Amino acid sequence: MLHEDTLIATLAVSLGFAFLFGLAAVRLRLPPLVGYLVAGIALSPYTPGWVADTHLAPQLAEIGVMLLMFGVGTHFSLRDLMAVRGIAIPGAIAQIAVATALGMAAAHFWGWPFGAGLVFGLALSVASTVVLLRALEQQGTLASDDGRIAVGWLVVEDLVTVIALVLLPALAGVLGGEAPEGLAGGGNLWHTLALTLGKVALFVALMLVIGARVFPWILKRVVRTKSRELFTLAAVALALGVAYGSARLFDVSVALGAFFAGMVISGSDHGHSTETYLQPLQDTFAALFFVSVGMLFEPGVLVRHPLEVLEVLAIIVIGKSLAALAIVRLLGRSRSTALTVAAALAQIGEFSFILAVMGVTMKLLPPEGQNYIVAGALLSIVLNPLLFAGAERLRGPAPGDAPQH
Helix, strand or coil, X not given: XXXXXXXXXXXXXXXXXHHHHHHHHHHCCCCHHHHHHHHHHHCCCCCCCCCCCCCHHHHHHHHHHHHHHHHHHHHCCHHXXXXXXXXXXHHHHHHHHHHHHHHHHHHHHCCCCHHHHHHHHHHHHCCCHHHHHHHHHHHCCCCCHHHHHHHHHHHHHHHHHHHHHHHHHHHCCCCCCCCCCCCCCHHHHHHHHHHHHHHHHHHHHHHHHHHHHHHHHHXXXXXXXXXXXXXXXXXXXXXXXXXXXXXXXXCCCHHHHHHHHHHHCCCCCCHHHHHHHHHHHHHHHHHHHHHHXXXXXXXXXXXXXXXXXXXXXXXXXXXXXXXXXXXHHHCCCCHHHHHHHHHHCCCCCHHHXXXXXXHHHXXXXXXXXXXXXXXXXXXHHHHHHHXXXXXXXXXXXXXXXXXXX
16 A cells, blocks of 8 residues: 555544444444444454554544543633642542552562553553543533543643653663663753643643633634634644644643643633534544554453453452542542542553553563553453443432532
8 A cells, every 4th residue: 555545544444444333332232432442453453354554543543632632621611620629639649649559569469570560550540531531421421520520630640641751761760671861860850850840830821821812812713704614623723733732842741732722712702612613523533542442452462361451450440440439538529429530530541552652662661561551441441331330320319419510
């Protein structure tokens, strides 16, 4: 195949398979995302038949992450984010610590060194943006108090992961891996941390001070043209442009950048319209995200290392859920909130893959660790809708636990 044809082929075949397998999943009364994951497995290098471009597909999937987070941001305001900081900040940090410790314990049991266990545990501690948002949307709780807490929790997780991704190269030599040139010593660690936090703070300040004035002004001028296509194009350009710029200039994740871009226009008159116009694109590229996850999965790992995969799945689905459930209750929130957060976080995704790839590249994480993480992600994503259904039944009819709208 000619190189210039790979984009068209990857899009056409991936979306075609996603539709066919998604339709089959719905007919079997399963969530369509299960079909998307199976479509990815069918297109992966590990199964016979046509193989999709495994480098291009994740980049297309990342567009879905940006659009989804931008749409969520349009439902959020700074006031909403600050309102849940009392539970989102301590809760997310505590849950990351518990999940990381569980992952490190499993790695120690397998005979891995400390550095491998740390990267592995961090990869298991962070939830997938796309899965969490899709689950909340399907439950109709995205705009509820419980949904806002879950999203705020996700934002804190993203911030912690961004810091971890920046610090890992500086710590690689100390942890037993291969540090990039210039970062082998520990003398640059505090400088790296200060620089990272400074960039994040500068980005947030620019978005809240300048973006909050400029973006609504742009959309207001576009609305005056009475051109629907121009408005849609402006929304896409803002979402992708800010996401890309935040990653390139401030070392902030594209998901976080897109979220803040959406949040600063949430107070304008056009926030809801922006989210509505982007919905078809969000759905399309979100399907590509799940297809790309399926492409990474090597089915043979289930045969070669079934016990290890089950341990990883138990940490993600049981360990993280129980930790989140206990943390939310200890912070004084209702059973409804605790169950929603516990179900929402019982999966892993895109950030986990990034951490795994970085760990393998720096020779901190054994190659099989990446396979365990991908297997755990795919299986936990498949099980996540069942956990939400179980959480819904466990809520019960107690009036005090009903979600507030």
